[in-house]
Amino acid sequence: MSALLQTEKLTKRYGALVVTDDVSLEVQAGELHAIIGPNGAGKTTLINQLSGELAPNSGSVRFAGKDVTATGINGRARQGLLRSYQITSVFDEFTVRENATLAALGTQRHAFSFWTSLLGDSKALAAANEGIAAAGLAAHADIPASALGYGERRQLELAMALAARPRFLLLDEPMAGMSVQESAAVVTLLQSLKRKYTILLVEHDMNAVFALADRISVLVYGKLLVTGTPEEIRNNAEVRAIYLGEEEVVA
């Protein structure tokens, strides 16, 4: 089993505050790996260092065997490391299809094309349509993103990541702000993606995490406390202590 993504002694400091503390994490190819932890544990900062938005103070990030610590977001995206955002971030003026096609084109080629329409690029369009279908947005493909509802915008985020033909999906709280039904739909969707893509999922929704994850890592105060299967984590005394009173771990 090979690690598709791994970090080694990743550290990030803001002045005297250590937000990411010597984190050595690895995600196996093909697995769905979840990161959980109480609020303020530094999950988003960690994700930002994995996607390339934030540079660590020390430590390294390796993707598919290559050191990508110095590579920027667009470089990592082009290598297949795609991410979705906790606070939905899409191109509001463009339609769903245009959003997805841009994502498909940007990660596969370049955009120095000055005459043929973006949607006229058959390869990119095909990838975009696949991503849109997989994310369940096929019925809304020609609607501008600004007209979508909240849940649909989250789906668009996912569609864009999928259209880019990723090898690795970094999902930052995909279920944030969703109702019970909407969350259930996302869980089903992620189930369908499980074997096809390697997924690193940051989530608070414990039902979803325990239903989906192959392995779970627990982050507390920037430090990686423990990594294990859902069973191991569920039975881990330290983890229960952290979460006691915060969330009921569903059996």
Add this chain to the structure above:
Amino acid sequence: MRMSLRTGDLVPVTLLAGLALLPFAAAAADEPFFTAFFARVLIYAIAATALNVALGLGGLVSLGHALFLGLGMYSVALPAHFGIANGWLHLAACVASCGVVGLLTGYVSLRTSGIAFIMITLAFAQMGYFLVVSLKQFGGDDGMAIAAASEFFGFSLGSGNAVYAVAFCVLVALTVWIARLRSAPFGMTLRAGRQNARRVASVGLALPRYQLAAYVLSAVLCGLAGMLLANLSAYASPSSMSWMVSGELIVMVVLGGMGSVFGPFLGAIAFLGIEEVLKAFTEHWMAVFGLLILGVALLGKAGIAGLLARSNRSISAASKGVKAPLLAESGVRP
């Protein structure tokens, strides 16, 4: 190739058709003034279209585009001063100078954003202005008359009609291209950058590269307008490089409708038209004009193209009785 005509486009297209016929009408009525006046309108429409690539599509507020207008003018004036009338050489000088200066100033300016970017483009244009003014042997403050018009294989731009014809063709060609560019990957990347710069990187694109390319492209096209202007007025002067002119170009782009296809054309007509009308009423027309511009800024920026787009219905959709989505097609910011 998808270029549907919408009702909102009928106005500018009709205007363009009218302008195609104008020089003939003007010649028949023996009023060459109109040809010269509208040639200027066409030239400024080209300059505004050029700015639209950087500003309308890319969101780059450049207060320094008059610099490129000036470079274009002087790439005719200087060779002509030394007896060189070959239009192709003028063109080469124009493209080279605007390309290089655009690349250098664009690179430095794009290291900043927001307010700083605006001010730096302004400062660079001012630098160019002072440089030209200080070159006393080439007219300095007063500018210089252009000894010979650009000649392309025997076709000379020496007459108002010739400049008009070329300007018209260039404007039409540019407008068609911009219509395509908007929806092409390059244009879409720029527009994406204007909406959500952070997100562009995460779809794999290095936005700064595309912005620089847009800036340089915009500079070269603006230079072309300068070349035509030099031939039309047979004069090159630093006053067309002042930052006021840069401001006027911005007003034209915004007035017409930022990022839209016909916006710069409509904006140039409206701007220069209002200027002429006001001049007829009072010699202090600039005060009124200034307040009008202030009013435009306070009221909002959909522009003339935006107003026309509100009445948009795709012609085919209308025949099916279906209302087409407004915002996505018109490409105008809500």
Add this chain to the structure above:
Amino acid sequence: MTFSLLLAQLLNGLQYGVLLFLLAAGLTLVFGIMSFVNLAHGSLYMLGAYAAAVVTGATGSFALGVVAALATGTAVGMLLEWAAVSRLYRRDHLDHVLATFGLVLFFNEVTRMIWGPQPLFVTLPEALSGTIEIFGFTYPAYRFLIIAVGLAVAVGSSWLIHRTRVGMLVRAGSVNPQMVGALGVNIRLLNAMLFALGAALAALAGAMAAPILSVQSGMGEAVLITTLVVIVIGGIGSVSGAFYAAIIVGLTDTLGRTYLPLLMREFASRDIANAAGPALASMLVYLLMAVVLAVRPQGLFPAHKG
């Protein structure tokens, strides 16, 4: 290259620098805190110069002229802020550029309407039109006054910003404007006061400059652009940055214009030196800005640390 020439040019550079500081101080705060692009700042400078020229001409007292300039700057600044600027804070910079561009055209034309296109001149009172002697070297007394006034404003603004509550709000605002508003501070009043203060300083600069430059329509634009260069070099939002950058720019420009042509004559033929010298000198400040930007885009003395 005599010593007294060097000293004179150093003082001239310092004098130009403090004038730039008067303009830059207000503008950098407006840029940094309200994120408002005010191209009409040069117009406020112009209005101050006109006020000083007109009142000094009418009353014979330059002091009254300066007071008139301050009053005019404050009044016009407050009016503009209330009528137009405050409505534009939430809009993007393009709207600011358009609005203030329109104002520039308006003010330039209004001054032409009232006083015509010919420049106005200010005759200084006896007391100020003499020279002062230091180290056996004479320098115009008035220019010393400008330097003194400028330094006084610099000291005063430093005190205001570092030792008063308002100053603390200003410093906080230049780092995090939204937070200051969220703290319950009457941000609208603070903004209005800041804008008016900047306008008053600009008008003061205009009044001080009036006796040594010609007062005419459009005089604000050239100095505005140099002020923008100062702010970019110093760092947007930083008043201390504006001060240091203003002095640097003032000295660079003045010394450059004096010595660069001389220097060029050492290396090139007379003809080339005479042509290129002034050209290069006028570009010097912009080249400086380009270098600073290439190396440190946030400016030399930025408001936030790190």
